[in-house]
Amino acid sequence: MCTPWSHRYAFRTAKIKSSAIRELLKLTQKPEIISFAGGLPAGELFPTERFAEACKKVLAENARAALQYGPTEGYQPLREMISQNLNRYGIPASPENVLITSGSQQALDLIAKLLINRGDRILTEAPTYLGALQAFNVFGARYVTVPIDHDGIRTDLLEEALRSGPKFMYLLPNFQNPGGVTMSLTRRKEIVELSNRYGVPIIEDDPYGQLRFEGEHNPPLVLLDRVNMHSDPTYQLGNIIYLSTFSKTLAPGLRLGWIVAPPDVIGKLVQLKQSADLHTSTFNQVIAYEVARDGFIDEHVRTIRRVYKERRDVMLQTMDEFFPKEVEWTRPQGGLFLWVTLPDGMDCDRLFKAAVDQNVAFVPGYCFFPEEADGYRNFRLNFSASNPEQIREGIRRLAVAIKLQMAERKIHHEPAMV
Amino acid sequence: MCTPWSHRYAFRTAKIKSSAIRELLKLTQKPEIISFAGGLPAGELFPTERFAEACKKVLAENARAALQYGPTEGYQPLREMISQNLNRYGIPASPENVLITSGSQQALDLIAKLLINRGDRILTEAPTYLGALQAFNVFGARYVTVPIDHDGIRTDLLEEALRSGPKFMYLLPNFQNPGGVTMSLTRRKEIVELSNRYGVPIIEDDPYGQLRFEGEHNPPLVLLDRVNMHSDPTYQLGNIIYLSTFSKTLAPGLRLGWIVAPPDVIGKLVQLKQSADLHTSTFNQVIAYEVARDGFIDEHVRTIRRVYKERRDVMLQTMDEFFPKEVEWTRPQGGLFLWVTLPDGMDCDRLFKAAVDQNVAFVPGYCFFPEEADGYRNFRLNFSASNPEQIREGIRRLAVAIKLQMAERKIHHEPAMV
Numbered sequence: 001m002c003t004p005w006s007h008r009y010a011f012r013t014a015k016i017k018s019s020a021i022r023e024l025l026k027l028t029q030k031p032e033i034i035s036f037a038g039g040l041p042a043g044e045l046f047p048t049e050r051f052a053e054a055c056k057k058v059l060a061e062n063a064r065a066a067l068q069y070g071p072t073e074g075y076q077p078l079r080e081m082i083s084q085n086l087n088r089y090g091i092p093a094s095p096e097n098v099l100i101t102s103g104s105q106q107a108l109d110l111i112a113k114l115l116i117n118r119g120d121r122i123l124t125e126a127p128t129y130l131g132a133l134q135a136f137n138v139f140g141a142r143y144v145t146v147p148i149d150h151d152g153i154r155t156d157l158l159e160e161a162l163r164s165g166p167k168f169m170y171l172l173p174n175f176q177n178p179g180g181v182t183m184s185l186t187r188r189k190e191i192v193e194l195s196n197r198y199g200v201p202i203i204e205d206d207p208y209g210q211l212r213f214e215g216e217h218n219p220p221l222v223l224l225d226r227v228n229m230h231s232d233p234t235y236q237l238g239n240i241i242y243l244s245t246f247s248k249t250l251a252p253g254l255r256l257g258w259i260v261a262p263p264d265v266i267g268k269l270v271q272l273k274q275s276a277d278l279h280t281s282t283f284n285q286v287i288a289y290e291v292a293r294d295g296f297i298d299e300h301v302r303t304i305r306r307v308y309k310e311r312r313d314v315m316l317q318t319m320d321e322f323f324p325k326e327v328e329w330t331r332p333q334g335g336l337f338l339w340v341t342l343p344d345g346m347d348c349d350r351l352f353k354a355a356v357d358q359n360v361a362f363v364p365g366y367c368f369f370p371e372e373a374d375g376y377r378n379f380r381l382n383f384s385a386s387n388p389e390q391i392r393e394g395i396r397r398l399a400v401a402i403k404l405q406m407a408e409r410k411i412h413h414e415p416a417m418v
Numbered sequence: 419m420c421t422p423w424s425h426r427y428a429f430r431t432a433k434i435k436s437s438a439i440r441e442l443l444k445l446t447q448k449p450e451i452i453s454f455a456g457g458l459p460a461g462e463l464f465p466t467e468r469f470a471e472a473c474k475k476v477l478a479e480n481a482r483a484a485l486q487y488g489p490t491e492g493y494q495p496l497r498e499m500i501s502q503n504l505n506r507y508g509i510p511a512s513p514e515n516v517l518i519t520s521g522s523q524q525a526l527d528l529i530a531k532l533l534i535n536r537g538d539r540i541l542t543e544a545p546t547y548l549g550a551l552q553a554f555n556v557f558g559a560r561y562v563t564v565p566i567d568h569d570g571i572r573t574d575l576l577e578e579a580l581r582s583g584p585k586f587m588y589l590l591p592n593f594q595n596p597g598g599v600t601m602s603l604t605r606r607k608e609i610v611e612l613s614n615r616y617g618v619p620i621i622e623d624d625p626y627g628q629l630r631f632e633g634e635h636n637p638p639l640v641l642l643d644r645v646n647m648h649s650d651p652t653y654q655l656g657n658i659i660y661l662s663t664f665s666k667t668l669a670p671g672l673r674l675g676w677i678v679a680p681p682d683v684i685g686k687l688v689q690l691k692q693s694a695d696l697h698t699s700t701f702n703q704v705i706a707y708e709v710a711r712d713g714f715i716d717e718h719v720r721t722i723r724r725v726y727k728e729r730r731d732v733m734l735q736t737m738d739e740f741f742p743k744e745v746e747w748t749r750p751q752g753g754l755f756l757w758v759t760l761p762d763g764m765d766c767d768r769l770f771k772a773a774v775d776q777n778v779a780f781v782p783g784y785c786f787f788p789e790e791a792d793g794y795r796n797f798r799l800n801f802s803a804s805n806p807e808q809i810r811e812g813i814r815r816l817a818v819a820i821k822l823q824m825a826e827r828k829i830h831h832e833p834a835m836v
Contacts, residue, residue, distance in 0.1 A: 003680040004619045004657050008585060010535045010557070013686050043482035051481065055473035063469065064461035067669035102520050102673075106695040113556065117428045134693035138531065139428070167426060201422045239422050251485035253700035255520075262421040268431050275552035277524040281699055282671035 011118070012138045024352065028361035034394035037361045039177070039336060040385040045307060046251050047291060047300055054290035058283075066286040072274045073266075074100025074258070075285035081292065082258055090223050091242070093260050099269050102280045104207055104245040104257035106273075108135035111203055111241065113272050114265070115167055116141050123166035125153045127339070127368030127375060129177045129205065132170055143370035148176065150330065152183030155190045162198040169195065169202045173221060174209040175335025178368045178380035182333055185218050192224045195239055202240045207248055207257075210301050212334035213309035222260065238262055246288055248336070249301050254284045308336070314388040315381065315395060322399035324406060329381075336384040339365075342377045343406070349376065351405050360397040429536070430556045442770065446779035452812035455779045457595070457754060458803040463725060464669050465709060465718055472708035476701075484704040490692045491684075492518025492676070493703035499710065500676055509641050509660070511678050517687050520698045522625055522663040522675035524691075526553035529621055529659065531690050532683070533585055534559050541584035543571045545757070545786030545793060547595045547623065550588055561788035566594065568748065570601030573608045580616040587613065587620045591639060592627040593753025596786045596798035600751055603636050610642045613657055620658045625666055625675075626753035628719050631727035633751045640678065656680055664706055666754070667719050672702045726754070732806040733799065733813060740817035742824060747799075754802040757783075760795045761824070767794065769823050778815040 028035040058066050073079065079095035086093040101107040108131060116122070118140030124132070126145035133143075144161045147154050152173060171191070173183040183191070195202050204221045222240040245257035259269060273279070291297075315338070316331060323329075326343035340362075342348065348364040355361060365378025383391060446453040476484050491497065497513035504511040519525040526549060534540070536558030542550070544563035551561075562579045565572050570591060589609070591601040601609070613620050622639045640658040663675035677687060691697070709715075733756070734749060741747075744761035758780075760766060766782040773779060783796025801809060 003682055004617065005533075005659075005680065005683045008533055008619070009686065010531065010533055010538075012531055012690070038487075040487055043486050046481060046485045048477055048481040048485075051485070052474060052477040055477065056470060059466055059470040059473065063464060063466040067464045067466075067469070067671040068461050069456075069458055069665075069670045102695045102699075105693070109694045113428065113430055115423075115426055115428055120428075131693070131696070138690065138693050199422065201426070241423075247487075251701075252487045253485040255695060255697070255699045262423065264421055265423050268427065272430070272556065275523070275549070275556050276527045276694070277520045277673060278549070279673070281520075281673045281702055283669075283702065284699055 011140065024364070025361075027356050030359075033356065033359045033361050034386060034390050034397065035361045036381040036383070036386065036394060036398075037363045038385055039382055041248050041252060041336070042304070042307060042311075042384050045300075045304055047296070050291050050296060051251075051287065054287045058286050058290055062286065066283050068282060070279050070282035070285070072270050072279045074098065074280060075282065075289060078285050078289045079258075081289060082260075086242075086260060089220065090226070091220070091260070092226060096263055097260050097266060099259045099261070099266050099273065100280050100285060101257045101259060101273070102277055103247060103252070103255040104205070104243055105131050105135065106255075106276070106280075107243045107257050107259045108132050108205075109138075110259070110269050110272050110276065112136050112139045112141070113276075114268055120167040121164060123161055123169040123200070124370065125171060125176065125179070126370075127178050127365065127378070128170065128370075129172060130363075130367050132205065133368075133370055136170075145370060148179050148181055150181055152176065152181055152187050153191070155187045155194070158191065158194055159198075162194060162200055166200055169200055170205065171202055171221070172205045172207075173218070174206055175211065175332050175337070177208070177335070178337050178339050178363070178365075180330040180332035180335060180338040182218065188218060188221055188224055192221055192239075195221075195225075203243065204240050205243045207243075207245045208335035209244065210249055211305055211308060211336070213305055213312065215333045241265065246292070249297060249304065250288060250291060254281075254288055256280065256284055256288050305334075308334075308384050311383045311386070311388060311391055312338070314391045315383045318392050318395035319399075322396055324399075324403060326406070327402060336382055338381050338383065340379050340381060342379075342402075344377070345409055346405060347376050348379045351379070351401060354401040354405050355398055358397040358401045360394045360401065362398070429558065442782070443779075445774050448777075451774065451777050451779050452804060452808050452815065453779045454799040454801070454804065454812060454816075455781045456803055457800055459666050459670060459754070460722070460725060460802050463718075463722055465714070468709050468714060469669075469705065472705050476704050476708055480704065484701050486700060488697050488700035488703070490688050490697045492516065492698060493700065493707060496703050496707045497676075499707060500678075504660075504678060507638065507641060508644070509638070509678070510644060514681055515678050515684060517677045517679070517684050517691065518698050518703060519675045519677060519691070520695055521665060521670070521673040522623070522661055523549050523553065524673075524694070524698075525661045525675050525677045526550050526623075527556075528677070528687050528690050528694065530554050530557045530559070531694075532686055538585040539582060541579055541587040541618065542788065543589060543594065543597070544788075545596050545783065545796070546588065546788075547590060548781075548785050550623065551786075551788055554588075563788060566597050566599055568599055570594065570599055570605050571609070573605045573612070576609065576612055577616075580612060580618055584618055587618055588623065589620055589639070590623045590625075591636070592624055593629065593750050593755070595626070595753070596755050596757050596781070596783075598748040598750035598753060598756040600636065606636060606639055606642055610639055610657075613639075613643070621661065622658050623661045625661075625663045627662065628667055629723055629726060629754070630752035631723055631730065659683065664710075667715060667722065668706060668709060672699075672706055674698065674702055674706050723752075726752075726802050729801045729804070729806060729809055730756070732809045733801045736810050736813040737817075740814055742817075742821060744824070745820060754800055756799050756801065758797050758799060760797075760820075762795070763827055764823060765794050766797045769797070769819060772819040772823050773816055776815040776819045778812045778819065780816070 116139040365375030534557040660678040783793030
């Protein structure tokens with residue numbers, strides 16, 4: 001339906017192509033479907049009682065402040081807690097380096113507002129986080145992409161990409177969404193070095209870093225940057241902006257994330273945030289602080305790791321057992337996702353329809369690439385939001401859909417071979 | 419301090435001029451200051467016990483959903499409640515016409531994203547809401563302004579302004595921030611008629627409409643638009659987008675507002691919201707619904723009206739008693755603010771410093787005009803956030819500051835007259 005508004009839309013709306021994906025994913029909400037499509041944390045792990053205690057305490061002792069307008073920068077005790085946690089990992093952030101955002105998605109929106117002029121190129125991994133592409137697209141971004149392998153972004157291809165002059169790199173070093181892969185320490189060092197050499201700064205997005213099930217923790221890029229620059233006493237958190245969130249460690253319904261950046265960047269972002277939503281919910285910040293404090297969040301993260309590890313194991317075992325040998329997938333050491341590659345000639349869009357017929361769902365791979373043509377041989381599976389029984393049953397159904405598609409593909413190919 | 423980021427900022431940051439205002443307002447946070455500067459609702463009226471009951475109930479019965487990701491459009495029962503309230507005023511909105519936003523400020527940000535290309539002109543009242551100017555400035559808006567008087571925007575000057583081709587009008591018909599004035603019914607009808615004639619749609623911002631202390635309720639523009647178009651059966655909520663919020667009726671710390679618009683506009687805004695923050699806090703939406711339901715919010719709004727009316731009365735009476743007769747001000751029938759005009763030759767910036775010396779504060783008038791040169795003879799006073807005793811004492815102090823400035827002004831003027 002046409003209204004007086006539709007011919008007045010700004011250029012930004014032309015860049016929006018999420019409708020198709022949204023429509024697709026609506027199919028996955030039928031109750032009979034086992035969905036590996038979403039990125040939901042396991043709701044049964046939410047620390048509900050601790051939330052109830054926190055709400056009771058805050059509303060009894062601090063209600064006037066918790067329900068009132070608050071500073072754009074965020075609730076000061078929460079900023080302090082986050083900076084102390086960063087310090088534990090060796091990152092020398094003070095509370096003034098931390099801006100609380102309305103989820104990590106808002107961090108991406110504010111960064112896009114701050115940095116992207118229409119037509120600017122952004123360097124991303126291919127594939128990369130869909131929400132980042134959506135945030136950057138609104139401001140007219142173009143892209144230069146570098147593929148990933150099992151050790152993260154292909155640094156052997158990075159230098160050429162950097163020469164095309166991107167405004168910044170957007171990278172997910174840990175348990176990448178959607179790839180499930182983690183950047184090796186060697187590559188991390190190379191990337192930080194290349195970032196300095198080419199003068200192309202980095203947005204380091206780390207929503208899942210806490211959720212490592214096994215293996216060695218790799219230092220974040222922001223820490224390696226610091227180590228490189230330790231000879232410069234005026235240097236602090238210079239070349240890399242670091243993002244994280246409570247969505248995967250406490251609860252996404254709070255919409256709480258944060259940006260760690262140098263003071264001048266925080267200053268600009270605060271002004272942009274003020275015009276975007278004044279500030280993030282005071283109530284949620286105070287509650288999250290009360291829930292997380294006194295080491296509770298560390299203890300809770302250990303529970304999440306244990307449960308997600310079990311779910312990942314069940315998914316990988318069932319895939320090993322039922323998936324045809326022509327199909328490949330990543331084996332993530334943490335996070336929420338893994339990434340499947342279909343044999344040449346198969347199409348994830350057709351497979352999606354076949355999978356929905358079998359009452360199982362995933363996200364088609366092309367959603368995670370800025371260029372339209374990529375990702376048709378891939379899809380993303382989430383293992384955090386289903387229990388082991390659902391995972392086994394869902395993977396079995398998906399194996400049926402894949403085998404049916406492979407059989408059909410052969411039938412389709414035969415006439416061409418005659 | 420310069421970082422690798424500062425030479426990479428997008429054009430948007432050049433438009434940000436809120437720093438000076440922020441620095442100014444930091445002065446008002448000293449504990450000895452009685453501040454009429456903020457726009458805070460009275461914290462002592464927050465329905466704290468009702469919030470505590472709601473949190474307890476939601477976390478006992480519905481925690482998994484309330485803490486999980488939710489739909490971008492908003493929590494469906496809340497959308498239904500809002501559309502039913504609109505229906506009570508004769509506005510034919512369905513839940514699908516309602517998008518929940520992270521405060522009314524996000525509504526302005528999303529609308530700016532949707533509609534403003536760099537350089538587009540927006541028609542506003544002069545003065546107008548500072549937060550709207552900030553949201554529009556980020557996207558490179560220019561302005562055409564129309565002055566207000568005691569009956570709202572000067573419709574005798576509107577037609578000429580519309581001929582300059584603005585993208586849309588941004589109007590606050592009820593208890594305008596900062597003017598405190600309310601648009602008369604006659605002018606409302608004229609504006610809707612002119613909007614249709616010139617094809618310039620309207621953003622109607624109505625955060626305070628519920629807070630009328632006395633006099634007749636005037637229908638919102640969106641309703642008059644509907645009445646005008648009743649002969650067209652396909653018409654729904656066409657020419658006017660309507661904004662409101664829970665910030666002044668429940669609690670601003672929740673950051674909950676909403677946009678009422680035609681379905682095609684809502685569809686586009688949903689996509690922009692998805693890239694801005696995925697969705698507004700599920701938890702806060704569920705809590706707000708539980709607090710507001712079963713008529714509680716109507717009852718609570720009656721309490722707010724009674725208390726704010728008393729505070730407005732005390733402020734007006736004390737101003738009548740102590741302010742010099744050369745000073746003028748508006749007498750709002752509702753809302754949170756009134757607007758003061760100083761005699762010719764006085765300057766609100768110098769008065770601000772004198773007022774802070776007397777331990778009282780306001781917002782200088784020039785903050786509310788898109789053009790730099792305007793508003794130096796004005797300031798805004800808030801009467802919702804101080805109790806009657808503070809109001810009396812603060813206004814007495816402000817009267818001292820004004821009289822001192824007026825005396826000083828005469829001294830400064832005398833040499834020129836020799």
